[in-house]
Amino acid sequence: AQSVTQPDIHITVSEGASLELRCNYSYGATPYLFWYVQSPGQGLQLLLKYFSGDTLVQGIKGFEAEFKRSQSSFNLRKPSVHWSDAAEYFCAVGTALYNYGQNFVFGPGTRLSVLP
Amino acid sequence: GAVVSQHPSRVICKSGTSVKIECRSLDFQATTMFWYRQFPKKSLMLMATSNEGSKATYEQGVEKDKFLINHASLTLSTLTVTSAHPEDSSFYICSAKAPSRENEQYFGPGTRLTVT
Numbered sequence: 001a002q003s004v005t006q007p008d009i010h011i012t013v014s015e016g017a018s019l020e021l022r023c024n025y026s027y028g029a030t031p032y033l034f035w036y037v038q039s040p041g042q043g044l045q046l047l048l049k050y051f052s053g054d055t056l057v058q059g060i061k062g063f064e065a066e067f068k069r070s071q072s073s074f075n076l077r078k079p080s081v082h083w084s085d086a087a088e089y090f091c092a093v094g095t096a097l098y099n100y101g102q103n104f105v106f107g108p109g110t111r112l113s114v115l116p
Numbered sequence: 117g118a119v120v121s122q123h124p125s126r127v128i129c130k131s132g133t134s135v136k137i138e139c140r141s142l143d144f145q146a147t148t149m150f151w152y153r154q155f156p157k158k159s160l161m162l163m164a165t166s167n168e169g170s171k172a173t174y175e176q177g178v179e180k181d182k183f184l185i186n187h188a189s190l191t192l193s194t195l196t197v198t199s200a201h202p203e204d205s206s207f208y209i210c211s212a213k214a215p216s217r218e219n220e221q222y223f224g225p226g227t228r229l230t231v232t
Binding site: 036041042044046049090106107108111 | 220223226
């Protein structure tokens with residue numbers, strides 16, 4: 001079974017600073033990788049996803065992520081953080097056999113705080 | 117496209133009563149829907165997988181008689197919390213998978229349930 005770890009529970013950055021949120025996965029085959037953002041009391045919004053091809057993926061809101069197979073990582077980056085980026089970020093991994101829910105696993109989340 | 121709605125967004129009910137939460141795919145047919153539960157400051161926990169026209173598949177530890185799931189049509193799944201207790205208070209999120217996009221799921225905005 002696949003698993004996802006997000007080593008940082010909480011990160012604080014200053015507005016305008018760069019950001020990197022870490023995500024590591026465990027899965028024997030090529031995974032399908034996702035980053036979601038959740039604002040307080042809200043549902044999840046998909047930021048970006050990786051299925052195949054170019055390992056550097058561009059998403060919405062200026063985010064990007066890079067798939068590194070050798071490191072089993074899919075870290076999320078943004079060059080300049082805005083105060084509105086403060087939220088909870090979830091990395092997730094899915095497999096090709098996707099009809100069953102256990103084939104899609106969320107990481108524990110990283111809470112991002114942004115200082116003015 | 118690929119919009120999922122949930123109703124209600126917030127609900128307060130008394131202990132011992134039942135409450136129904138609806139999850140609708142608005143612009144696509146969802147053969148599979150998922151129900152998640154999210155505790156405060158925690159990640160999403162998969163409760164069950166709902167396939168249209170068949171019984172839901174519950175994750176280990178989830179009481180199927182307490183959390184009744186019905187996926188009666190290709191655009192509607194319902195979660196009924198029966199004989200609700202305060203410990204059932206939580207944020208419930210559904211998601212739906214479109215047949216044409218096998219490895220993506222689209223999330224609803226969530227329902228905040230408070231049991232008094």
